[in-house]
Amino acid sequence: MSNFDYDLFVIGGGSGGVRAGRLAAGLGKRVAIAEEYRFGGTCVIRGCVPKKLFVYASQFPEHFEDAAGYGWTVPKPSFDWPTLVKNKDQEIARLEGLYRKGLENAGADIFEARARLIDPHTLDVGGKRVTADKILIAVGGRPNPHEALPGHEHCIFSNEAFDLPELPSAIVIEGGGYIAVEFANIFHGLGVDTTLVYRGKEILSRFDQDLRRELHATMEAKGIKILCHDILTSVEKQADGKLAAHLKSGKVIEAGQVMLAIGRIPNTQDLGLEAAGVETGKTGEILVDGFSRTNVENIWALGDVTNRVQLTPVAIHEAMCFVETVFKGNPTEVDHDTIATAVFSQPEIGTVGLSEDEAALRFDKLEVYRASFRPMRHTLSGRQEKMLMKLVVDGQTRRVLGAHVLGPDAGEMAQLLGISLKARLTKDDFDRTMAVHPSAAEELVTMYQPSYRIEKGERVG
Structure with a gap:
């Protein structure tokens, strides 16, 4: 038993901090976590979760319009903003409760207060001093306030x-x-x-x-x-x-x-980083190595506060690598390569890997497969929106370097495409895959001939 109050103290109750705290506590470590606002962080409380709920809400006018082509008569709809906000708040409260329950069930101590570093092993948590063998900073980011803008x-x-x-x-x-x-x-x-x-x-x-x-x-x-x-x-x-x-x-x-x-900036103000000797970068981000360790031996940082890749699943993955490295004796470096992502626009985007322009800078020969078409769901509705699918392929090894989709359910497709590109599959692997018909996604495995080629940055054919 060490002389410290805790084996691990986590600052920040977002997705990354909660995952690290819960897993470490589940291993029998003495864990505490401090969160001054609400558990769930940016993603759950004021980010991707409420955003996606609002995206769903905003899509209904087009659904109502499209229904006519399929034989439905929809009365003139009306929208009530307070109802959406209220229902969103109820769902967020439910999710926050699950985050908190997971920590409690694992045996972690919860501090509903701001934590500041006093030295590499000591923290002030809402006026109370506690010590920890290891400290993990996962306080996320915040919107750039743009204070130079008048008004x-x-x-x-x-x-x-x-x-x-x-x-x-x-x-x-x-x-x-x-x-x-x-x-x-x-x-x-x-x-x-x-x-x-x-x-x-x-x-x-x-x-x-x-x-x-x-x-x-x-x-x-x-x-x-x-x-x-x-x-x-x-x-x-x-x-x-x-x-x-x-x-x-x-x-x-x-x-x-x-x-x-x-843009968003790391949320590192008033954390006591200087007192603990933790180095930061030009935008205030905490500087870390491939294992999420800071320049101070017992202090780590992960998620948006490090300004590496500002995505919730990345913070969660970094947390899992942290636990493997620090508490399981299995040093695991974070792999930030080939991360699938989505933009929940209308139509939405799903993408993984290199864009055509990025690939052209790195590879001498490329094959680009491109399909633009009206998805089947729009044929009876009369909606003219096009779907776009694109594969960027290394012309020498045939490895698929980038996969890009614009259209309905593009984000769902990107998740599965992410597996294929992470596995470094080739265009031949895509060609050998049977299509699911009728579906929009089948285009990804039926584009047999390249739309054009790129050699040394110049488009040919």
Whole structure:
């Protein structure tokens, strides 16, 4: 028995911290975890879970429209925002309870307070001093406050978007990443006049260019206004309570809400990192090695606070590797290569591996297989949206380097494609796989001839 109060103290009750604490406690270790707000972290409380519920809610108007082509007569629907918010809150409360119960059942001590480091083994937890042999920091990130923007105090972020007292008639969203794009589709689907403002030349940087262009065109066809090569210069609150969003281009857009979705930053303020000697990077991220260890021997960090890959499943995976390394005697380095991901836009994106442009920089010869078609579900409804599927293949080894889908259920497909690409399967393996018919996903195994080839960065054929 050590002289410390705990074998492991976890700072942060999000997905990564809870998983690490629960698994370590399940191994018989003396574990404590501190969370000052609610268990579940960004994902469960104010991120991907409520976001996905709002995505579902925003899709119903199109479902109602499409039903007519299949013989259904749907009365004119109406939407009640407070009902959605209330039901979302009930589900989040249920999930938070499960996180807490899992920790309690494993035997972990729970502190509902902020924890700060005093030295490498000592913490102040809500005014109480405790010691721990090992400390894990998993406090996540927060929206970039964009304090340089005049009028930023009038704006909301993704956190507040889930609990607005009422739905605005119009909203301006600044940003071009997945959070901005998803919320633009959500608000538009709920009947809000939506404008997306992005400084870059195309939304969703780092995603495959074909998917970016097709999603942009589809969103505009739905009625979402997208202004690229532009930024907010100020936000002014008017006498009637509405906001005036001033853009660099000279445009002024009046809206009930202005939302800033221009990135997230590590949540490392006031943690006592300097007192413990923990090194951080230029955006405040905690610097770690491949095993999630900081420069201080007994302190680790994982999840968004390290600013490696800001995805919940990545934090959970890093937590499992941490437990293997620290408590099971099985040093396990985190593998951040080939991570499948989804953008729950409308239509949604599912992607894994390299985009065409990324692959062209790394490989001399590529084969690109591309299919664009109207999915079967749209044939009777008359909806004109296209589905896009794309495989990027190494022309020499035939290994599939990237798989990209735009369309219904793209996120579900990406999860399974992630297994194939992680296993380094070849296009020949895809070709040998029988199709599931009729399905949209069958296109992934029936694109036998390349649409074009790329040699030394130049498109041929």
